[in-house]
Amino acid sequence: MSVTNESYEPLTAxxxxxPPRASDERIVRAAHREMARDDGFDFALGLAPTMSWPEYLATLENRRRGINLPAGIVPETFLLATAGDEVIGRASIRHTLNDYLRRRGGHIGYAVLRQYRRCGYGTQILRRSIPIARQVGIGDILITCDDTNTGSQRIIESCGGRLESTPTWSDGTVIRRYWIS
Known part of the structure; x- marks a missing residue:
C-alpha cells in the first residue's frame, strides 16, 4: 500500500x-541525548549537561532577546514542536545571520525526533516556522541542508524553497542552499 502526504495531513495538522516549559525538562534532555547519540546533532541548542533547567530556559530567553550572547551566536527563537501532548521535534529561528550561518546554517533549523520521522512532521515544523521568521523581520529566508539529506530537501522544496547553489565545504560536504521568499 502506498501512503501519500495527504493521508498524513490529519495527523500533522x-x-x-x-517555547519550552518547566515541565519539558525530562523529554528535552532525553531528546538531546538521543539526537547526539544517533545523529550527532544538538536537539536543545546551548544545553550543557551541568546546566540547570531554569538556567537553560533563561538562556533561551536571553538568546531570543539578543542578551549576553556567546561569541558566534545570533539572536534566535527556540521552539519545541508538539503534536498533542508529545514533543516531536524543534525549530530554531535565527533572527540574523553571521558568516557561518550565511554559508551553512541559514535562518531556520529544525529537527524531528527519530520515532516521528517520515510522517510529515518536518514539513509542518518548517511551515509553521516561516511566519515566525517573518514576525522577527526576516524577508527572504535562507535554509540549508546537506546534499545527502533527501528528506530535508523534500521538506524545504515543499515549503517553497528555491535552490540557489550547492557549494562544497573543505571537508567535502556538499550543502544545498535554498531561499524562501
Whole structure:
C-alpha cells in the first residue's frame, strides 16, 4: 500500500510550535541525548549537561532577546514542536545571520525526533516556522541542508524553497542552499 502526504495531513495538522516549559525538562534532555547519540546533532541548542533547567530556559530567553550572547551566536527563537501532548521535534529561528550561518546554517533549523520521522512532521515544523521568521523581520529566508539529506530537501522544496547553489565545504560536504521568499 502506498501512503501519500495527504493521508498524513490529519495527523500533522495539530503540530504546534511553543517555547519550552518547566515541565519539558525530562523529554528535552532525553531528546538531546538521543539526537547526539544517533545523529550527532544538538536537539536543545546551548544545553550543557551541568546546566540547570531554569538556567537553560533563561538562556533561551536571553538568546531570543539578543542578551549576553556567546561569541558566534545570533539572536534566535527556540521552539519545541508538539503534536498533542508529545514533543516531536524543534525549530530554531535565527533572527540574523553571521558568516557561518550565511554559508551553512541559514535562518531556520529544525529537527524531528527519530520515532516521528517520515510522517510529515518536518514539513509542518518548517511551515509553521516561516511566519515566525517573518514576525522577527526576516524577508527572504535562507535554509540549508546537506546534499545527502533527501528528506530535508523534500521538506524545504515543499515549503517553497528555491535552490540557489550547492557549494562544497573543505571537508567535502556538499550543502544545498535554498531561499524562501
Amino acid at each position: 495539530g503540530v504546534r510550535l511553543r
